[in-house]
Amino acid sequence: HTLANAPMGDPLFTARQISRRFESPSLLFLPRRAGTLAVDAVSLTLRRAESVALVGPSGCGKSTLARIIVGLDRATDGTMQFDRTVYHGSDLPGALRPDISLVFQDPFGSFNPRLRIGASVSEPLRLLPDLDEAARRRRVADMVEAVGLSPDMLSRYPHQFSGGQRQRFAIARALVTRPRLVVLDEPVSALDVSVRGEVLALLHRLRADFGLTYLVISHDLDMVRALADRVLVMSAGRIVEEGRPAKLFEKPEHEQTRALLAARL
Ligand code: ADP
Numbered sequence: 151h152t153l154a155n156a157p158m159g160d161p162l163f164t165a166r167q168i169s170r171r172f173e174s175p176s177l178l179f180l181p182r183r184a185g186t187l188a189v190d191a192v193s194l195t196l197r198r199a200e201s202v203a204l205v206g207p208s209g210c211g212k213s214t215l216a217r218i219i220v221g222l223d224r225a226t227d228g229t230m231q232f233d234r235t236v237y238h239g240s241d242l243p244g245a246l247r248p249d250i251s252l253v254f255q256d257p258f259g260s261f262n263p264r265l266r267i268g269a270s271v272s273e274p275l276r277l278l279p280d281l282d283e284a285a286r287r288r289r290v291a292d293m294v295e296a297v298g299l300s301p302d303m304l305s306r307y308p309h310q311f312s313g314g315q316r317q318r319f320a321i322a323r324a325l326v327t328r329p330r331l332v333v334l335d336e337p338v339s340a341l342d343v344s345v346r347g348e349v350l351a352l353l354h355r356l357r358a359d360f361g362l363t364y365l366v367i368s369h370d371l372d373m374v375r376a377l378a379d380r381v382l383v384m385s386a387g388r389i390v391e392e393g394r395p396a397k398l399f400e401k402p403e404h405e406q407t408r409a410l411l412a413a414r415l
Pocket residue numbers: 172186188206207208209210211212213214215
């Protein structure tokens with residue numbers, strides 16, 4: 151954690167020319183290069199404590215890019231850098247896994263219905279084998295309180311909670327290893343409109359409290375405006391425009407950005 155005390159604005163994470171090709175299943179009849187280039191030579195930098203939104207139409211490659219950044223999928227090309235560690239995009243070093251975490255869209259899908267929620271929230275702590283049992287329990291309780299819930303709820307099961315509560319637990323789980331980069335893939339899309347604002351406010355506060363860097367995928371442009379310092383617009387696997395929300399929303403240059411803005415009306 152060499153850059154832990156570096157000023158905001160230093161690069162925390164960089165992707166260089168990251169690509170991901172999904173091979174077509176019927177290779178017999180198709181040329182070698184058939185398939186989907188879901189992510190096409192994407193380069194991006196996330197600065198320390200920055201909150202960056204990634205927007206773009208369905209199928210443009212946002213989730214694939216998110217999964218590669220957190221190490222759930224492998225790039226077919228390109229390199230990444232976290233702090234001072236440079237690595238191939240297909241190989242997130244184990245030592246970095248506690249530093250980078252993902253919040254999924256659907257908080258129900260991210261919990262095993264047969265496990266008490268406490269077991270799910272503490273599960274990422276397996277990445278920190280040096281913590282003893284008391285420290286683990288304290289870590290989980292602290293994080294559950296940080297998201298506005300009570301530790302005595304931890305013995306209940308996922309179905310016993312509302313969607314908004316489950317998403318709070320999902321956020322607690324994502325933060326339990328004390329990551330520095332949090333990737334959020336449509337974190338409020340599956341929630342009732344009435345609780346979206348609460349979760350958004352929570353994400354805001356956690357970012358400040360823990361000095362987090364966010365990459366937030368969203369097609370809710372109001373959320374983007376509220377949360378993002380900078381916006382990346384993705385289209386067909388590429389980043390086609392980037393800028394501050396105000397600039398991008400008032401003077402969109404790329405047709406994809408204009409289309410996204412038009413779709414909101
Ligand atoms: P988004 O999150 O922007 O909606 P995705 O990253 O989910 O987009 O998908 C990008 C493209 O990659 C789509 O064409 C999708 O069909 C394809 N894709 C995603 N995951 C897979 C997979 N596991 N196998 C094959 N194709 C996939």
